[in-house]
Amino acid sequence: MLGRAANGVYWMSRYLERAENTARLIDVGFHLALTRGSRQSQDEEWKSVLITTGQLESYCALHNTFTGPQVFNFLLREKSNPASVLSMVENARTNARLVRTSLTNAVWETTNEGWMCLRDLLSRPVRETSLGEVLMQIRRTGTLVRGALEGTMLRNEVFNFSRIGTFIERADSTARILDVKYYVLLPSAAWVGSSLDNVQWDTLLRSVAGNRAYSWLNAGAMDPRGIARFLILDEQFPRSLVFCYEKIGSNMAGLAKEYGREGPAHALLRDSRAKLHQTTIDTIFDAGLHEFLQEFIGKTVELSSAIAADYRFIE
Template sequence: MTTLGKTAGGLYWMFRYLERSENTARMVEVGQRIALTRSSDDDEWASVLQAAGTYDGYRAKHDELRRDLAIDWMLRDADNPSSVLSVVTTARDNARVVRTALTREVWEAVNEAYITLKQAMARRIGDRELQDVLRLVRQRAAFVRGATHGTMLRNDVYDFCRLGMFTERADCTARILDVKYFVLLPASSAVGSRLDDIQWETILRSVSGIGAYRMRFGQQLRPREIAEFLIHDRTMPRSLAFCARKLRENLDYLAEDYGARMHSHEVVADMNDKKLAQPIDAIFQSGLHEFLVDFQGCIASLSSQVEIDYRFYR
């Protein structure tokens, strides 16, 4: 069994981009929800753009911060490499390059996602269509995931898909937490105010975790529990601990298949056994922001180490 380095890289990035399309759509949804439930305050879009990692790009293009511009930027602007339309296009370009490693079902799901979304986003999206378009993005990503889960062999090819997906997801959750970390800081002044409740809810909605949180911790939203939930909870599929564990598992499968452990395995071990082993109180003590910056750095080095170890480019 052989897999080209280029193919492994293409799969990894294809799934990173697909994951990103869904994450970005969810953030637009959260931003829109805030706009609808609060007195109109376009400042909130700054943090939405930051959480999506595209604030600087937006600022370079637009002078004013406006809801409709932000939505357009995040969903369909070709100048934004992380807009939903851009990442779906890039995911599909990658899929074309690695076509021979995909099943027909997965390829068609990606290709159809591209065809459908390109059409749905051909023009600026009005408020009335926004929900439908966002639903379409989530649905299309789910189709690809379903086809992947249902038809791909569980071999190294699958491992690279999963590595891409969980790397992107961990990065996204860490970024959301980081952008909102000041909300979670146990500062006494704002606690209990209406503003905070909405802000906390925003965090959970950004990761589709509001329902799960309530099941786990009840109606009361508390910063410590939210942080615990999104950092440590091993049942929450978007938590850092969950993603880190999946990254380790998939790297272990690769080690088993190839009969070799690489430097990537050390990086992922450090992520799981050191970074995430700190209890939540200790994390708050030494600074949530510092922890998250450190964690994001760890994800970045894992990403570049995987690229080197498995010969994506050289």
Template structure:
């Protein structure tokens, strides 16, 4: 497979995952803001912008944090090159570039979803329509992944697509969790209060983990339990341990196809071994922020190693 084809598949599914994660983040912020007064609701939207990494861009064009300003900036604003409309446009562009490496079903799922989203996001999104937009973005990812699972050969194209998915998903979960201690919680004095519980619930909703966590833990929103769930629980498909386990398997499959391992295999094997030996107590003792910073740096190193090993830019 040509490096540019591998690159297209890898980034097609990275951007698809990123768009879905962003939609979930907006949905969680919307739910939280609806339960707050005006001032506190602005804090919720401020945290959504910060978590998405778009604070400087947003504040260059807006002086307040109202819901409609925030979700339109993230979803469609032309002043924001990282908006969801542009993300999904990139997904569709990459799908066209790798058209011969994906099935008709995957192409149809991506192309149809793009046409729907392009129409929805061609105009300002009102409060009455933001829920529909969020559902459409999430459904687009579900359709594409379902089509891929049901119709694509388990060849190198499939493994590059899955590697992009889990690399992006791991990065998103780590960044959302890191925001808890630095942006979502206004003061250490709030720890253990209802606000603290509400913010933890927002994090769980942002990674589609609120229902399963509640079921596993009888509704007890405990910081230690949530960190253990999102970092170490290998049953949850958005935990850091699960994502890196899947990423390791996809890279191992690529190494078998190509007949040799690359630097990316060595890095993911070391990362996977380290996280498998951790306990939640050790994470808190050494610092959650420090652990997550190290994780995101290593995750980025894996992504770069994949690009280098498989000559994405050749």
């Protein structure tokens, strides 16, 4: 497979996953802001959404306040923002079109239709009353494209590159959300165990679509340390760091089998997977959760670059 085509499939999936993750963060920011008592606290919540998505600097170049509609319209549809959801879905569609002959009709059509629907929804500023509909459509687009990939694509290099892109993006997003949100939401003595305490942690889990799964495994007990373990080390949860790296590993193995060789990216992946499986939540907290997550994010970026080099994405 040509490197340019592999790059297109890989980034099609990354952009769609990133758009969906951004939508979930906006949803969380909106609901958490509603629980904040003061305007300043609400603004801080929206600021944290921008920090998590890495868009604080570009936002501040245009605005000096952090009101909800201002922030979520910037993240969703701002024309000067190349990282807006609309731009990401358009980039996913552009990449899909470049590799159109490698995709099934179902994958192309769901990607194209999702973009057209979002383009129409985001053609005018989004109000709080219509925000839910927009966010639902973003999540629906990602779900439909993944379903089309799973249900219609051959398990070949195209499928493998697509899945690798999805799970690299997902692992990076989970790590960043946990890193930014965890200490913000550490319970104060004033409301430990209160309904507000549970709502805050439940909303964090919602940002990674994990609230129901966590409740099933932990009988609904909102334990901060348990939540960190769940998001990092749980092998059943499809957005945990361990789960994502296992899926990357299986699809990288598929590429190695198809091409008959391994490259430096495989060695990097083996090292990272071994470290994840050998660690415990106690070890992570003893060394520092923030430090662990920052190292993980750095290794994920390094792995992505190594994959691009191994498979000559720029050609």
